[in-house]
Amino acid sequence: MLLAIEGEIDSLFDRVPFGSHTESADGTFLSINALVLAWLGHTREELIGKRKLSDFLTPQSQEIYRRYRSENGPPLSMADLPLEPLEIFRRDGSSMPISLSAMLGAHSASHLLNTRFMIIDMTESRLQMNGQNISAAIFESPSGTFVTDKQGTILQVNDAFTTITGFSAIEAIGQTPRMLSSGRHNLSFYEALWNSIKATGRWQGEMWNRRKNGEIYVEWLSISAVLDVSGSVTNYVGSFTDITSSKNALDLLSHMAYHDALTQLPNRRLFLDRLGQAISASRRSQFFNAIFFVDLDNFKAINDAFGHETGDLVLMEVAQRLRNAVREGDSVARLSGDEFAILLVDLDSQHLEAAAKARNLGEKILAALSQTYPVGQQDFHCSASIGLELFQDANTASELLQHADLAMYQSKKSGKNTLRFFDQTMQAALAARFSLEVELHEALDKQQFRLFFQPQVNQHRETLGAEVLLRWEHPRHGLVSPLEFIPLAEETRLILPIGAWVLETACAQLKVWEGHPVAHSIQLAVNVSPLQFHQHDFVAHVTALVAASGINPKRLKLEITESMVLDMEDTVTKMQALQKIGVNFAMDDFGTGFSSLSVLTRLPIQQLKIDQSFVRNIGLRDADGVIVQTIIAMAHTLDFEVIAEGVETEAQRAFLDKNGCKHFQGYLFSRPVPIDEFEELLTVRSERT
Ligand code: C2E
Numbered sequence: 001m002l003l004a005i006e007g008e009i010d011s012l013f014d015r016v017p018f019g020s021h022t023e024s025a026d027g028t029f030l031s032i033n034a035l036v037l038a039w040l041g042h043t044r045e046e047l048i049g050k051r052k053l054s055d056f057l058t059p060q061s062q063e064i065y066r067r068y069r070s071e072n073g074p075p076l077s078m079a080d081l082p083l084e085p086l087e088i089f090r091r092d093g094s095s096m097p098i099s100l101s102a103m104l105g106a107h108s109a110s111h112l113l114n115t116r117f118m119i120i121d122m123t124e125s126r127l128q129m130n131g132q133n134i135s136a137a138i139f140e141s142p143s144g145t146f147v148t149d150k151q152g153t154i155l156q157v158n159d160a161f162t163t164i165t166g167f168s169a170i171e172a173i174g175q176t177p178r179m180l181s182s183g184r185h186n187l188s189f190y191e192a193l194w195n196s197i198k199a200t201g202r203w204q205g206e207m208w209n210r211r212k213n214g215e216i217y218v219e220w221l222s223i224s225a226v227l228d229v230s231g232s233v234t235n236y237v238g239s240f241t242d243i244t245s246s247k248n249a250l251d252l253l254s255h256m257a258y259h260d261a262l263t264q265l266p267n268r269r270l271f272l273d274r275l276g277q278a279i280s281a282s283r284r285s286q287f288f289n290a291i292f293f294v295d296l297d298n299f300k301a302i303n304d305a306f307g308h309e310t311g312d313l314v315l316m317e318v319a320q321r322l323r324n325a326v327r328e329g330d331s332v333a334r335l336s337g338d339e340f341a342i343l344l345v346d347l348d349s350q351h352l353e354a355a356a357k358a359r360n361l362g363e364k365i366l367a368a369l370s371q372t373y374p375v376g377q378q379d380f381h382c383s384a385s386i387g388l389e390l391f392q393d394a395n396t397a398s399e400l401l402q403h404a405d406l407a408m409y410q411s412k413k414s415g416k417n418t419l420r421f422f423d424q425t426m427q428a429a430l431a432a433r434f435s436l437e438v439e440l441h442e443a444l445d446k447q448q449f450r451l452f453f454q455p456q457v458n459q460h461r462e463t464l465g466a467e468v469l470l471r472w473e474h475p476r477h478g479l480v481s482p483l484e485f486i487p488l489a490e491e492t493r494l495i496l497p498i499g500a501w502v503l504e505t506a507c508a509q510l511k512v513w514e515g516h517p518v519a520h521s522i523q524l525a526v527n528v529s530p531l532q533f534h535q536h537d538f539v540a541h542v543t544a545l546v547a548a549s550g551i552n553p554k555r556l557k558l559e560i561t562e563s564m565v566l567d568m569e570d571t572v573t574k575m576q577a578l579q580k581i582g583v584n585f586a587m588d589d590f591g592t593g594f595s596s597l598s599v600l601t602r603l604p605i606q607q608l609k610i611d612q613s614f615v616r617n618i619g620l621r622d623a624d625g626v627i628v629q630t631i632i633a634m635a636h637t638l639d640f641e642v643i644a645e646g647v648e649t650e651a652q653r654a655f656l657d658k659n660g661c662k663h664f665q666g667y668l669f670s671r672p673v674p675i676d677e678f679e680e681l682l683t684v685r686s687e688r689t
C-alpha cells in the first residue's frame, strides 16, 4: 500500500519542471524523477538502490556536500540545508551547475526513512549571468540575495535571504519578490522602481517588507538587471541588507529633532507643522479650532532658588498635567523654557460655542496648573497665564502663535493666572455671556420672569387664544427676548425650572380666567423645550399641574417642535398619555425642520403652526407661497387645524385666508403684551363685536 502510494508520488514528480529524487539515510537513491535521469544519462535500474547523488558530484562539490553531511547528519528539511552551489557531471562528462535543496523527510517511529530533494538546473541562470559567477561570490555574501528570471520569478536565494526574510529557498523559489510585500508602498512606488530599472538598469533604495513571521522590516535594496550580449534583460539580481535597527536609530534622531528632550512633548517645529495641518483641516470642516499659549507665571523664581533639577521636575509635571487636560487629537507642545502651546481641534462650528468650550478648557488648565507641585520634600506653587485664539481658515501658523502669545502677554498684565482671548470682542462677548449665565441663575429667585400673551385669532378676528411668551425683566437691560437667553438656559439646564414656572403660571392664569366674562374660553399655547419634554417625568409633571390647578385641560395647548420627534416612540407615548387627559398639542415652527408626512400622521397633534419665515415671504418669494399652500393642503388632508404665525400684513392674511388657513397670530393683530393689556384687549374686542 505504502509502496503503491510512493510509486504514484514518484510518477507525479516525473511531470514537475525541476529535478527531484529521494534518498535513504545513507544517501542511496530510492527514487529519481525523469528530469534527473535525463541529466545524468542513466536509467532508473542503473541508479536506484545502487548509486548516490554524491557519485555524480564534481570533486569540489563533493567536498561541500560531504562537509555538510558530516557536520549535520542527514538533511531533514530545507531549512537545514545551506544553499551552496554544487555541480554534477553528466554522462557525457560535461558538468552542470545545480542548486540542491531537501524538501521533506519521511520518518519511521525511530529513524529517518528517506529524504526528498529538489534539484534546479542552474545552467541557464549562470549562462544568463553573462559571465558573472553568482554562485560563490553572491551566495556567500552576508546580504540577502535573490536571482529572478526576466519575468521576476525567483530562481535562487541565498542563506542571508532566509536569515533576513525567514523564507527558505523552497518557499521562495518559483515565487516573485512580491511575497515579501508589506503593503506599505503604493503602486506608484513600484512604478518608479521599475521605471528606474528600465531606464538605468538599476534601482536602489529603502523598502519596507514583511518577514515570514509577519514582522515588518526595512531593507536597503539594490536591484540590477542582467543583460545578455544583445542587451536584453535575462535576469534580475536583488541584494539587500536589513537596516531596521539603523532605521530605528534614524527614527530616534528625527524624534529628537521634533521633540523636546525633557518632556518628550512636540517642539515648536512640530507644533507649527501640526498647526498648519489644522488650518487646512478646519478650512474643510468649518469647525473652529483654538490655539493656547501657556506661560508659567513664577517658574523663573523656582528655577533660580531651587536649581535646574527642581525646575526640570516641575516642567515635566506641567507637561503631564497639560497632556491630561486635552483630548486625543489635540496637541500639547513645549515651545521653549516655560512656554507651552496647545492646539485644540474641532471645537464647534459656532463661534461663540467654540469660544465657550475653549474658555472652559482653559480654566480647567489654569486650575490644574495651580495645584501644588510636590518635588522632593517640598511643595511648590506655580500658576500660568494663557493667551488663546480661535481660528477657522485664514491665518498662518506662525501668525496664530503670535496672536496667542500677545494675548498671553495681556493676561500676564492683567494679573496672571488668567486667560485672555486675542480677539477682544470675543473676550467681551464671552464675558457678557458669562454674566448672563450668573444672572439667569438669579432671575427665578428674584422673580424677574414675565409672561406676555400674543392673541391667536380666527378669520373673523375673534381672539380664541394666546401664545404665552416668556420675557426676562432684567434689572439693567430691561426686557430681554427669549431668543437671547433660552439657548443658554437650555445649555445650563436652567430651562427646566424656568419651563416649569411658565407652565405653572399659565395654568394658574387659566384658573383665574375661569370666572372672567370674556377670557373664560381662552386657550393658552405654551412653548415646551425639548429638554423639558424629554424629562422622564414630563407626563407626570404636566398631569399633576393640571390636577393641582383644577383647570380644564382642553384650555392648555403645548407647542412642540419638529426636532423633538427624534425619538419617535418616546414622543408618541408621551403625547398620547397627555392627550388622554385632554391636553392639546401644536407643532410649532412647522416647515423649518425635517418632519416627513409619515411622522406627522403618527403624532396626536391638533394644530400645525406655519413658521413665520414662510409667512414673511408671502408675495415676495413664489416658492414660499407654494410651501405655505402645500402645508395648508396637507394639514387639511390630515385633519389638523392650521395657524400661521408672524402675520404682519393684510396681504399675508388674505393670501392665507384664500388658501384655507383660518387662524392667525402676528403683529397685524397684536404684539405679545403683558397680562393686563391682554385682558383689556380682550374686553375691547368683545365689546366691538
Ligand atoms: P415661537 O414659539 O415661534 O414664538 C413666536 C415668536 O415670534 C415670538 O418671539 C413672537 O414674539 C414672534 N412674533 C409673533 N408675531 C410676529 C410677527 O408678526 N412678526 C415678527 N417678526 N415676529 C412675531 P419671542 O417672543 O421672541 O419668542 C421667540 C422664541 O422663544 C419662541 O418662538 C419660542 O421658541 C421661544 N420661547 C418663548 N417663550 C418660551 C417659553 O416659555 N418656553 C420655551 N421653551 N421657549 C419659549
Ligand code: MG
Pocket (backbone or CB within 6 Å): 467, 527, 559, 588
Ligand atoms: Mg411657539
Ligand code: MG
Pocket (backbone or CB within 6 Å): 588, 589, 609, 611, 612, 645
Ligand atoms: Mg414659532
